[in-house]
Amino acid sequence: xxxxxxxxxxxxxxxxxxxxxxxxxxxxxxxxxxxxxxxxxxxxxxxxxxxxxxxxxxxxxxxxxxxxxxxxxxxxxxxxxxxxxxxxxxxxxxxxxxxxxxxxxxxxxxxxxxxxxxxxxxxxxxxxxxxxxxxxxxxxxxxxxxxxxxxxxxxxxxxxxxxxxxxxxxxxxxxxxxxxxxxxxxxxxxxxxxxxxxxxxxxxxxxx
Numbered sequence: 001x002x003x004x005x006x007x008x009x010x011x012x013x014x015x016x017x018x019x020x021x022x023x024x025x026x027x028x029x030x031x032x033x034x035x036x037x038x039x040x041x042x043x044x045x046x047x048x049x050x051x052x053x054x055x056x057x058x059x060x061x062x063x064x065x066x067x068x069x070x071x072x073x074x075x076x077x078x079x080x081x082x083x084x085x086x087x088x089x090x091x092x093x094x095x096x097x098x099x100x101x102x103x104x105x106x107x108x109x110x111x112x113x114x115x116x117x118x119x120x121x122x123x124x125x126x127x128x129x130x131x132x133x134x135x136x137x138x139x140x141x142x143x144x145x146x147x148x149x150x151x152x153x154x155x156x157x158x159x160x161x162x163x164x165x166x167x168x169x170x171x172x173x174x175x176x177x178x179x180x181x182x183x184x185x186x187x188x189x190x191x192x193x194x195x196x197x198x199x200x201x202x203x204x205x206x207x208x
Contacts, residue, residue, distance in 0.1 A: 066122075073122040073144060074115025076151040077129055078108045084132075 037045070051062050063071070086098040113119040120128075126143035130136040135150075137143045 067116075069144065069148065070118055070122045071116040072148045072151040073125050074112065074118050076147040076154070077112065077125050078104060078115055079154055080129065080133065080147075080150060081108070 055061055082098075082100060082103050085103070086100070089096060089098040111119075112125065118125060122144055123140045126136070126147055127138075127140055129147060130138045130143045136146045
């Protein structure tokens with residue numbers, strides 16, 4: 001009887017040892033996989049974790065690099081084409097005028113889609129633009145870089161123009177404030193003069 005119990009205990013201990021070894025092995029394997037992950041794989045895992053965290057916290061999805069480049073390509077193509085067409089329409093003359101609102105919201109989107117949701121891959125749009133403009137390289141990768149740079153310079157010009165407008169408005173406000181101060185001083189001087197005249201009249205009345 002004691003021998004049977006010993007055998008049962010030995011079997012149980014053996015099974016537990018195997019289970020423990022199996023669990024430890026799995027854990028070791030998992031750690032080994034993480035440890036042996038390439039920098040690219042670790043970065044992808046971190047990126048996924050970050051995007052999930054931001055989406056849960058704020059309900060927004062961070063754009064990936066390719067998406068950001070595509071958006072810049074879309075904006076650059078829309079603006080460069082629009083400027084070119086507008087210049088040619090103006091040069092031609094006549095009653096027909098270029099409508100930026102119509103171009104941005106209807107004509108461009110009909111052909112290309114929205115700048116942040118293009119119907120074509122960035123490489124396709126870049127090659128297409130290089131067929132029209134000598135400032136855009138015929139090499140697809142360089143053409144993309146050229147359009148990204150055009151978008152950057154355009155954004156910088158708009159920001160500079162906006163800052164200049166704000167400065168001019170501030171200067172105008174200062175001038176208006178100065179004019180108001182001068183007007184107030186003139187009114188105060190006139191009131192003082194009127195009061196002085198009233199005092200003089202009062203003195204004359206007392207003398208009489």
